[in-house]
Amino acid sequence: MVRRPCCEKEGMKKGAWSAEEDEILINYVQIHGEGKWRSVAHNAGLKRCAKSCRLRWLNYLRPNIKRGDITKDEEELIIRLHRLLGNRWALIAGRLPGRTDNQIKNYWNTVLAKKCGSLSSQSCTSKPSREAETSHFRSRGSMNGSDQVDADQPSLASMRGIPIPPQNEQHCLADKSTGLMNSSSSIGSQGLFSSLLAGDDRDEDHLSFLMNIDTDEDFSSRLFPDSTIVNEDNSSDIFGGLEKNNVVSSSPSVDTSHDQVARVDTEVMYDQQPSLHVELKKLALFLDLEDD
DNA sequence: AAGAAATGCAACCGCATAGTT
């Protein structure tokens, strides 16, 4: 298959976006909704490629983007999720409402990589190759093909760092997790832990387990039994629908009216920092169980 | 005060893959 360039280079503007361009893009998306980025670029009269428009929207212009410093809770969560997921920034971002994958990726590459390097014997260094990976991140511009080997295999390479319980403790672990491993989720305790233990391609099962948190109502209600937040579609997730607009679940065909409702919800939720705090704590707690 | 070095972050690039024709 011959690959065409992602966007026509001629006449396309590159570099920082101006306020005018931002305004045009915001107005267009507000009227027509997200998605169809090629037509956005074309119809809105922006001299930007579709990718550029999408990126600008997702990483900067979306109304529910949370700017400002990463909180302690968020930081802890990022570290834990990174241990579980590796460099799956979009997945990690999906668990941090209002944060973009780019934000988290940047934060990791700058702040956390450094921290983890200095705390070599602590939590974030369960990964044997952490030091090497950290220095890899820090060595800007020195990247070459061979350096990239580990970074190119996030799922397998990083999964190797997951603390793995001894075989005979598996069932205890499942029990400790408030029975959640016995949930009706398609991935039961056996599947999850065997995939963790195997360290082979079945890692994907383990990842889908995490992804299923979003959609498996039964699972999440077990995980957070006292959570009262329920999505419009009646399925609760960890952040109670905060991610309606977020990376993981975003869909080009999302109904814009729903979108706006979700946006309002989101803005309200962000004002309720305590409840967000509680949810973050809950997820951290869950991750603690996994650590044990 | 000025130049160098380090840092932070927005944006770009290429690849993968789901969806469509």
Place this chain on the structure above:
DNA sequence: AAACTATGCGGTTGCATTTCT
């Protein structure tokens, strides 16, 4: 089934800003 398109993702780069000497 194959070809093609659109979108999403992770890695990388460029540049503005900040800190250090």
